[in-house]
Amino acid sequence: MAAAKITVIAALAFIACLHHALADPSPLQDYCVADYNLFVNGYACKNPDDVTADDFFLSGFETPGSTNNYLGSNITLVNVLRIPGLNTLGVAMSRIDFAPRGLNPPHYHPRSSEILHVVEGTLYAGFISSNTRNGNLLFAKKLQKGDVIVFPQGLIHFQFNYGESSAVAKASFNSQNPGLVTTANALFGSNPAIDAEVLAKAFQLDKETVEWLQSKNWVDNSGEDYIGALHQTM
Numbered sequence: 001m002a003a004a005k006i007t008v009i010a011a012l013a014f015i016a017c018l019h020h021a022l023a024d025p026s027p028l029q030d031y032c033v034a035d036y037n038l039f040v041n042g043y044a045c046k047n048p049d050d051v052t053a054d055d056f057f058l059s060g061f062e063t064p065g066s067t068n069n070y071l072g073s074n075i076t077l078v079n080v081l082r083i084p085g086l087n088t089l090g091v092a093m094s095r096i097d098f099a100p101r102g103l104n105p106p107h108y109h110p111r112s113s114e115i116l117h118v119v120e121g122t123l124y125a126g127f128i129s130s131n132t133r134n135g136n137l138l139f140a141k142k143l144q145k146g147d148v149i150v151f152p153q154g155l156i157h158f159q160f161n162y163g164e165s166s167a168v169a170k171a172s173f174n175s176q177n178p179g180l181v182t183t184a185n186a187l188f189g190s191n192p193a194i195d196a197e198v199l200a201k202a203f204q205l206d207k208e209t210v211e212w213l214q215s216k217n218w219v220d221n222s223g224e225d226y227i228g229a230l231h232q233t234m
């Protein structure tokens, strides 16, 4: 009897943990296709009578993004801004293309964990833990085609194509809108600029070096700059 009680308590605790593990809240209906004109926390639902299959659809994911930038990488993001039917569903995905020696620079997703699959080529990828008694721990691997790696929510991670041919990865997220903070861009390319003395002290650099970094053009390879949905133009 007591054992059964403990089993029930353990099961409830497990369910509670699962619930907490959700990055986005659960939907309250089958679907709530985004009406981009009404912004609440997420998007309001389009009238269900007007919902069609196209609201849940996107094509062109096989087309590589151009890696013709100094990073040699490009992210094709499929979030709620690209597929309105993702609204309230708590999932998104991306395709990442890498030139040889291409880098998806250190960044984090404020609202999502990530699971990444190497579809083509090779990647050196990893994440760094938050500050602990043991310091910031790096968990990194050299990945081959077919390998999968996980980046926990909110932790800084990166992928670098160490190979001599191009690489492709596809990533999935437990948020309809994972968000992206590219650490170098956020700190050295903020608008307006952070006082150079702050960054000089934080990075143990002199102010001239910080100002030189701040004068750079920080490429945004995130695909976050799409306004509205690609499907509307198809």
Ligand SMILES: *[C@@H]1O[C@H](CO)[C@@H](O)[C@H](O)[C@H]1NC(C)=O
Binding pocket: 064, 065, 066, 067, 068, 069, 073, 074, 075, 219, 220, 221, 222
């Ligand atoms: C990423 O690829 C798209 C499609 O080729 C292109 O329009 C965009 O400018 C590229 N972004 C960067 C940062 O190179």
